Amino acid sequence: MRGQEGQRKAWEADIARRPPAPAGTPSGIPLEPLYGPESAAGRDPSGIGYPGQYPYTRGIHPSMYRGRLWTFRQYAGFGTAEDTNARYRFLLEQGQTGLSVALDLPTQMGYDSDDPVVEEEVGRVGVAIDTLADMEVIFRGLPLDKVSTSFTINGTAAILLAMYLALCERQSVPREKIAGTIQNDILKEYVSRGTWIYPAGPSIRLIVDTIEHCALHAPNFNAISIAGAHFRDAGATAVQEMAYTLADAVAYVQACVDRGLAVDAIARQISFFFYTHMDFFEEVAKYRAGRRLWAKIMRERFGARDPRSWMFRFGCVCGGSTLTVQQPRNNAVRVAYEAMASVLGGVQSMFTTAYDEAFALPTEESAELALRTQQILAYETGVPSVADPLGGSWFVEALTDRMEEEIAALMQRVERMGGMVAAVEQGQIQREIAQEAYRQQQRVESGEKVVVGVNRFTREEEPALALYEPDPGILDRQRERLAGVKAHRDPARVTATLRYLEETAKGTANLMPGLIECVGAYCTVGEINGVLLKVFGRFQEPVKI
Amino acid sequence: MLIAKPGLDGHDRGAKVVAYALRDAGFEVLYTGLHQTVEQVAATALQEAVDIAALSILSGAHLSLTRKLIDRLTALGIRKDLLVLVGGTIPPPDVPRLRELGVDGVFPTGTSLADIVAWFRAARGGGAECGSSPTR
Numbered sequence: 001m002r003g004q005e006g007q008r009k010a011w012e013a014d015i016a017r018r019p020p021a022p023a024g025t026p027s028g029i030p031l032e033p034l035y036g037p038e039s040a041a042g043r044d045p046s047g048i049g050y051p052g053q054y055p056y057t058r059g060i061h062p063s064m065y066r067g068r069l070w071t072f073r074q075y076a077g078f079g080t081a082e083d084t085n086a087r088y089r090f091l092l093e094q095g096q097t098g099l100s101v102a103l104d105l106p107t108q109m110g111y112d113s114d115d116p117v118v119e120e121e122v123g124r125v126g127v128a129i130d131t132l133a134d135m136e137v138i139f140r141g142l143p144l145d146k147v148s149t150s151f152t153i154n155g156t157a158a159i160l161l162a163m164y165l166a167l168c169e170r171q172s173v174p175r176e177k178i179a180g181t182i183q184n185d186i187l188k189e190y191v192s193r194g195t196w197i198y199p200a201g202p203s204i205r206l207i208v209d210t211i212e213h214c215a216l217h218a219p220n221f222n223a224i225s226i227a228g229a230h231f232r233d234a235g236a237t238a239v240q241e242m243a244y245t246l247a248d249a250v251a252y253v254q255a256c257v258d259r260g261l262a263v264d265a266i267a268r269q270i271s272f273f274f275y276t277h278m279d280f281f282e283e284v285a286k287y288r289a290g291r292r293l294w295a296k297i298m299r300e301r302f303g304a305r306d307p308r309s310w311m312f313r314f315g316c317v318c319g320g321s322t323l324t325v326q327q328p329r330n331n332a333v334r335v336a337y338e339a340m341a342s343v344l345g346g347v348q349s350m351f352t353t354a355y356d357e358a359f360a361l362p363t364e365e366s367a368e369l370a371l372r373t374q375q376i377l378a379y380e381t382g383v384p385s386v387a388d389p390l391g392g393s394w395f396v397e398a399l400t401d402r403m404e405e406e407i408a409a410l411m412q413r414v415e416r417m418g419g420m421v422a423a424v425e426q427g428q429i430q431r432e433i434a435q436e437a438y439r440q441q442q443r444v445e446s447g448e449k450v451v452v453g454v455n456r457f458t459r460e461e462e463p464a465l466a467l468y469e470p471d472p473g474i475l476d477r478q479r480e481r482l483a484g485v486k487a488h489r490d491p492a493r494v495t496a497t498l499r500y501l502e503e504t505a506k507g508t509a510n511l512m513p514g515l516i517e518c519v520g521a522y523c524t525v526g527e528i529n530g531v532l533l534k535v536f537g538r539f540q541e542p543v544k545i
Numbered sequence: 546m547l548i549a550k551p552g553l554d555g556h557d558r559g560a561k562v563v564a565y566a567l568r569d570a571g572f573e574v575l576y577t578g579l580h581q582t583v584e585q586v587a588a589t590a591l592q593e594a595v596d597i598a599a600l601s602i603l604s605g606a607h608l609s610l611t612r613k614l615i616d617r618l619t620a621l622g623i624r625k626d627l628l629v630l631v632g633g634t635i636p637p638p639d640v641p642r643l644r645e646l647g648v649d650g651v652f653p654t655g656t657s658l659a660d661i662v663a664w665f666r667a668a669r670g671g672g673a674e675c676g677s678s679p680t681r
Contacts, residue, residue, distance in 0.1 A: 120606040120608075120610055121606050194555015194557065321558070358655070359636050434561040437562050438562045441562050445657055545564050
């Protein structure tokens with residue numbers, strides 16, 4: 001022991017002679033130049049524990065990736081249903097293991113493709129879905145009992161869920177084999193992604209309806225994926241991202257409890273989704289801390305008894321606002337580091353973005369490289385062989401503890417604002433994130449934060465990239481299909497199911513059965529949204545900057 | 546000046562960051578909030594008598610939305626009274642296409658705040674440069 005003590009004193013003397021520049025994480029947590037046994041003093045080792053055990057700091061499965069790799073889930077979807085079906089077949093052939101549906105903005109906002117207001121947006125950032133007929137084409141020939149499907153859908157999530165469940169029923173997929181996720185997280189849409197439609201009250205009712213319905217009829221489908229990713233891409237720090245996401249989660253679980261649902265009956269419907277950014281260890285610590293906090297919240301605050309209810313299951317995306325338009329091929333390297341941080345953080349499913357996504361949707365070539373990035377990580381680096389390989393690192397454990405404290409403190413601040421719903425309705429969270437985005441941009445422009453190719457190691461001439469070019473014929477093809485569906489459906493059934501939906505919406509019963517009737521009658525997303533808008537009204541954005 | 550989010554795209558980080566930077570540089574900045582139709586943007590520009598209308602678009606719909614806005618401003622008879630700018634995810638080949646539509650400045654993702662503020666200062670000074678694009 002004396003030897004070690006002597007070594008530490010000598011090291012301290014060296015450091016005192018030539019002190020290094022101060023350093024900190026992007027969330028503002030100061031970093032020591034070195035962490036050692038003294039940083040573990042006073043820590044209860046049971047707070048770290050074992051993988052697969054409360055509080056899950058080290059992961060939710062006992063053997064983590066040696067038992068089963070994370071899901072490779074690339075976000076894709078564009079143009080018409082046929083185009084998207086072809087891309088999914090390609091991705092599955094290339095070894096992708098889960099589907100992730102990108103939808104166009106009209107579908108996300110409740111407009112049909114033949115609405116003149118949205119003609120420039122049809123099939124642009126994702127695939128257009130107007131009716132169940134589009135869903136039938138997107139998944140034609142794909143084994144829905146074997147792949148899990150994730151939909152990035154929020155404002156119209158309940159409608160899209162109804163379509164997917166109707167499709168699974170028609171294909172006779174057993175209920176326990178229906179696997180996937182709808183994002184369905186409206187609070188973060190109010191803050192940062194913007195595809196909100198109805199006010200918070202009815203929106204949260206719809207969310208609870210979907211959670212309740214899935215708990216009964218599709219127990220392995222995640223009815224909500226509470227997403228910090230969009231806070232992060234809007235400018236939030238890692239601490240803000242995790243704190244606001246867990247605060248959202250508390251609001252949704254509370255809404256379920258208020259409905260009278262048992263917390264253990266709905267907890268497995270809940271999953272999470274984040275962005276992994278560039279600060280490697282802060283990202284690893286963010287996930288470890290979030291996992292521990294969620295376990296404590298579910299067990300201690302909500303009284304969940306089933307260990308599966310305590311598990312923080314999450315997906316992530318790598319890239320986003322860390323991608324640069326300057327020297328775009330550098331982005332492939334950024335994404336690879338972020339992917340490794342995610343795996344060391346214990347992720348369940350991952351989307352690695354393509355290097356050209358700061359310009360446009362990916363090309364087939366860049367999308368393939370993004371998937372290969374995950375495959376190299378999974379099969380060549382050896383990282384998946386041991387559960388939580390960074391566990392017990394003096395630095396990582398100290399940073400995990402500190403992140404947990406910071407996240408919990410920020411969550412308490414949100415509680416003092418009246419909870420997440422009130423804070424969002426007042427525009428408070430929006431403002432805090434926008435101001436952080438502004439500070440980050442200032443740090444980049446002052447050179448305080450180095451971004452390779454942007455403010456250091458720049459060059460004048462950028463090589464040209466071959467970019468994805470949208471197909472100009474999408475709008476006409478999509479409108480043609482919609483006209484065909486409208487001509488062949490039973491108008492009496494359309495009217496009747498929409499009327500029933502409206503009556504249900506005015507009451508308090510679960511809306512999912514009515515929605516499934518509507519989509520089965522080939523009502524359009526726009527028609528269904530029109531009925532709900534009439535009853536619910538529209539969210540008023542607090543526009544303050 | 547007016548910073549507007551036309552169309553359905555909900556990504557407002559860039560719009561807000563640019564608004565803060567211009568406000569700190571002493572400009573009076575109005576921000577529309579999300580989901581504005583082109584008609585709403587043009588009506589606000591007319592009502593507030595702004596000198597500059599800046600569109601932030603990250604959905605890929607920039608060509609069509611910009612064309613519609615310019616047509617609308619022309620119909621209202623105020624196209625010549627203000628400068629029209631476009632920022633966001635603009636692929637390089639679309640920059641000249643936007644210029645052909647009559648856009649006065651294009652600020653693709655990656656443009657620095659310093660460049661944007663400098664451009665606005667030049668425009669306020671009424672300099673001849675105000676028709677030039679700062680980057681690419």
